[in-house]
Amino acid sequence: MSVKELLKSHGTPPREVYFDLENSPFVPKEVVEEMLPYFNKYGYGNPAITHKPGWEAYGVLLEAKEFIAKTICAESPEEIVFTHSGTEANNLAVLGIALKNRKRKGKIVVSAIEHLSVTFAAEYSSKLFGHEVAVVPVDEDGFIDPEIFEAYMSKDVFLVSIQTVNHEIGTIQNIKELVKIAKDYNPDVVFHTDAAEAYARLRFSVKDLGVDLVTLSSSKIHGPRGAGALYVRRGIELEPVIRGQISVEKLWPGAENIPAIVGFKKAAELAFDNFEENVKKMKNLRDMLMEGILDRVPDVLVNGPRGNLRAPDNVNVSFLYVEGEALTIELSLRGIYVSSASACTSRMLEPSHVLLAIGRKYEEAHGSILFKISRYHSEEDINYALENIVEAVKRLREISPIKGVKNE
Amino acid sequence: MSVKELLKSHGTPPREVYFDLENSPFVPKEVVEEMLPYFNKYGYGNPAITHKPGWEAYGVLLEAKEFIAKTICAESPEEIVFTHSGTEANNLAVLGIALKNRKRKGKIVVSAIEHLSVTFAAEYSSKLFGHEVAVVPVDEDGFIDPEIFEAYMSKDVFLVSIQTVNHEIGTIQNIKELVKIAKDYNPDVVFHTDAAEAYARLRFSVKDLGVDLVTLSSSKIHGPRGAGALYVRRGIELEPVIRGQISVEKLWPGAENIPAIVGFKKAAELAFDNFEENVKKMKNLRDMLMEGILDRVPDVLVNGPRGNLRAPDNVNVSFLYVEGEALTIELSLRGIYVSSASACTSRMLEPSHVLLAIGRKYEEAHGSILFKISRYHSEEDINYALENIVEAVKRLREISPIKGVKNE
Numbered sequence: 043m044s045v046k047e048l049l050k051s052h053g054t055p056p057r058e059v060y061f062d063l064e065n066s067p068f069v070p071k072e073v074v075e076e077m078l079p080y081f082n083k084y085g086y087g088n089p090a091i092t093h094k095p096g097w098e099a100y101g102v103l104l105e106a107k108e109f110i111a112k113t114i115c116a117e118s119p120e121e122i123v124f125t126h127s128g129t130e131a132n133n134l135a136v137l138g139i140a141l142k143n144r145k146r147k148g149k150i151v152v153s154a155i156e157h158l159s160v161t162f163a164a165e166y167s168s169k170l171f172g173h174e175v176a177v178v179p180v181d182e183d184g185f186i187d188p189e190i191f192e193a194y195m196s197k198d199v200f201l202v203s204i205q206t207v208n209h210e211i212g213t214i215q216n217i218k219e220l221v222k223i224a225k226d227y228n229p230d231v232v233f234h235t236d237a238a239e240a241y242a243r244l245r246f247s248v249k250d251l252g253v254d255l256v257t258l259s260s261s262k263i264h265g266p267r268g269a270g271a272l273y274v275r276r277g278i279e280l281e282p283v284i285r286g287q288i289s290v291e292k293l294w295p296g297a298e299n300i301p302a303i304v305g306f307k308k309a310a311e312l313a314f315d316n317f318e319e320n321v322k323k324m325k326n327l328r329d330m331l332m333e334g335i336l337d338r339v340p341d342v343l344v345n346g347p348r349g350n351l352r353a354p355d356n357v358n359v360s361f362l363y364v365e366g367e368a369l370t371i372e373l374s375l376r377g378i379y380v381s382s383a384s385a386c387t388s389r390m391l392e393p394s395h396v397l398l399a400i401g402r403k404y405e406e407a408h409g410s411i412l413f414k415i416s417r418y419h420s421e422e423d424i425n426y427a428l429e430n431i432v433e434a435v436k437r438l439r440e441i442s443p444i445k446g447v448k449n450e
Numbered sequence: 451m452s453v454k455e456l457l458k459s460h461g462t463p464p465r466e467v468y469f470d471l472e473n474s475p476f477v478p479k480e481v482v483e484e485m486l487p488y489f490n491k492y493g494y495g496n497p498a499i500t501h502k503p504g505w506e507a508y509g510v511l512l513e514a515k516e517f518i519a520k521t522i523c524a525e526s527p528e529e530i531v532f533t534h535s536g537t538e539a540n541n542l543a544v545l546g547i548a549l550k551n552r553k554r555k556g557k558i559v560v561s562a563i564e565h566l567s568v569t570f571a572a573e574y575s576s577k578l579f580g581h582e583v584a585v586v587p588v589d590e591d592g593f594i595d596p597e598i599f600e601a602y603m604s605k606d607v608f609l610v611s612i613q614t615v616n617h618e619i620g621t622i623q624n625i626k627e628l629v630k631i632a633k634d635y636n637p638d639v640v641f642h643t644d645a646a647e648a649y650a651r652l653r654f655s656v657k658d659l660g661v662d663l664v665t666l667s668s669s670k671i672h673g674p675r676g677a678g679a680l681y682v683r684r685g686i687e688l689e690p691v692i693r694g695q696i697s698v699e700k701l702w703p704g705a706e707n708i709p710a711i712v713g714f715k716k717a718a719e720l721a722f723d724n725f726e727e728n729v730k731k732m733k734n735l736r737d738m739l740m741e742g743i744l745d746r747v748p749d750v751l752v753n754g755p756r757g758n759l760r761a762p763d764n765v766n767v768s769f770l771y772v773e774g775e776a777l778t779i780e781l782s783l784r785g786i787y788v789s790s791a792s793a794c795t796s797r798m799l800e801p802s803h804v805l806l807a808i809g810r811k812y813e814e815a816h817g818s819i820l821f822k823i824s825r826y827h828s829e830e831d832i833n834y835a836l837e838n839i840v841e842a843v844k845r846l847r848e849i850s851p852i853k854g855v856k857n858e
Contacts, residue, residue, distance in 0.1 A: 045508055049506060060503065062496065068489075069490050088789075091778070094782050126535070159704070267709070268675070284541040379503055
């Protein structure tokens with residue numbers, strides 16, 4: 043079946059609720075409108091060139107750096123480096139430090155549940171330069187035990203990369219404590235945290251955490267794709283991972299994507315306006331969805347922690363005896379758009395390494411569904427989702443061949 | 451002076467003509483409008499995920515690949531790989547092949563006037579893996595002499611990277627002939643051409659040229675920033691340069707930037723509609739501007755070839771006894787937006803390596819101005835530009851300290 047035929051047979055459901063904010067953003071109208079002038083009216087020049095549209099672009103770029111720097115309590119706007127995505131920012135952090143250390147032996151420490159752009163970048167450094175990659179395990183909720191972490195530290199560790207908030211199961215890590223342990227062991231170690239999932243949903247200060255490198259991503263906060271950022275503490279030296287003509291950014295070549303950066307900034311402004319209220323709303327909707335599922339659907343496992351150490355936007359549950367991909371499709375037909383950590387959905391060969399790391403079995407990982415909540419969702423959205431989740435899971439369990447292995 | 455004060459004192463000129471299409475695009479309304487639904491109405495999902503917005507995105511992505519593949523006579527849409535920029539596509543080509551060959555000794559051949567994202571990527575490969583980088587010289591118009599090129603070939607060359615059209619001086623290289631020489635010498639050599647400056651302005655066929663890898667860029671054809679592409683002939687193996695979660699593209703991780711790709715496709719469609727007419731218009735305006743400058747301003751050098759072997763959109767001249775940056779500013783005040791290869795303007799330490807490679811002296815390179823013509827320009831734009839160029843150059847020569855060294 044062609045994609046066109048597939049979409050034709052799918053049709054448009056009466057109500058649509060988009061929960062797949064993990065994999066791609068819904069960019070709200072007010073963010074898109076903010077971007078529009080920068081395509082052809084104002085600041086459409088290259089910010090490194092000396093003419094009016096270039097200076098306009100330069101001014102806009104500085105303002106975006108200033109705003110973002112302020113939101114994470116960075117000392118200077120110059121510490122914010124724009125890339126085209128969070129994946130690129132993570133690569134710049136991990137490979138940028140690995141490249142700097144390529145002539146020495148040494149160790150990179152990551153957790154077992156990092157985003158693949160950290161994990162794979164670290165493995166790549168190992169392949170290219172022979173660095174050792176040590177993978178710190180996590181407990182059944184995704185937390186790192188500080189004592190276990192400490193056991194992984196040694197004088198030859200030059201880079202630690204631990205996520206602030208996990209992208210799949212929402213675990214909020216105690217980064218400050220881990221930084222302290224790492225720096226006590228070796229003050230020269232570079233500490234990177236991928237905070238793409240934390241930014242604009244948790245308040246944090248890079249100074250307070252003591253981190254050296256922090257990844258942020260526009261697409262994770264309702265901003266457009268095309269902009270990520272790496273906070274690089276003054277004094278930390280990285281090597282650029284790709285090469286070319288430098289514009290304003292010294293660490294990622296090519297002309298900055300000004301419209302995307304403007305959208306990133308606007309999305310951040312919207313999130314930080316009424317921050318506490320936004321977060322409270324997300325938490326309420328999160329709990330409403332999670333409790334609703336647990337109340338109304340039997341045989342469900344919650345993936346990740348519950349309560350205050352879970353990200354306000356994260357709901358991840360495994361529906362036992364259901365295949366995750368089948369459920370994403372069944373829910374899509376009902377206008378509910380989610381993702382699964384099952385192998386087929388994400389076109390990877392393996393199910394989520396995050397779910398396996400917290401001890402989920404393959405079949406449990408395969409039935410997992412990830413919902414990301416945002417302030418753009420309403421209680422009606424959650425109620426509509428709940429009704430349909432109940433029906434969809436019931437239907438699939440009735441017809442699913444997996445049901446038969448329920449008691450194995 | 452702050453950027454705001456600078457812009458305030460600059461003011462808005464009565465007429466504005468943007469010629470700096472080399473460094474950043476002006477994205478026309480019809481392209482922006484085409485992109486809009488993909489932010490939040492249609493296809494805003496991740497194309498690798500199994501739900502309606504994801505399938506829509508997947509369909510759109512395939513259509514973009516199909517269209518672009520057709521325009522360069524690729525055999526299959528799968529040979530088109532999207533990145534976020536031409537710089538990234540060049541890095542994927544050069545570093546992707548270099549990484550594949552990292553365990554062997556070998557040579558990369560580039561020309562002296564490649565885009566820096568090729569030159570620097572090749573140099574980086576040399577630094578990391580010890581590959582030799584051989585730089586083929588060009589003549590005073592930027593052409594490679596096939597006999598000289600042949601002298602650079604040897605059995606250990608594994609990659610050749612030569613631009614189809616030079617980005618600064620518009621030289622159209624005889625790629626087909628160079629490919630033949632390289633492949634006759636060694637059929638296994640991979641031939642990459644950066645065709646970002648050629649695409650949608652010259653017709654070419656990857657089959658006819660015989661090339662293996664071809665770089666294209668959205669921002670060079672009035673498309674938005676955020677999308678580049680690499681044609682990868684089936685069977686050519688590359689290693690990804692950055693790492694992470696794979697979506698549809700196997701060679702550049704992260705979610706594809708669908709709105710930018712839609713804009714790229716639309717910009718290409720517009721350029722290929724009435725292709726011959728568009729090109730004819732560009733050539734006429736190009737010649738009108740170039741001849742007008744030569745007629746009306748004394749002491750001007752044309753950089754790059756004249757006639758049919760010059761890109762239809764390229765005007766590059768050196769105004770002697772004038773400092774390029776000063777001229778870009780003077781022209782900006784008059785609403786004419788251009789770039790210069792002078793050191794300061796591009797924030798590089800050295801003036802353009804392209805102009806030095808064709809034998810320009812430092813002071814000649816410093817006075818160079820690059821204009822890129824497009825079908826969106828009119829004869830009135832060119833006349834307005836000519837009037838103001840005459841006045842601006844005259845004014846600067848009257849006050850310039852460089853004038854005094856005229857006869858040195």
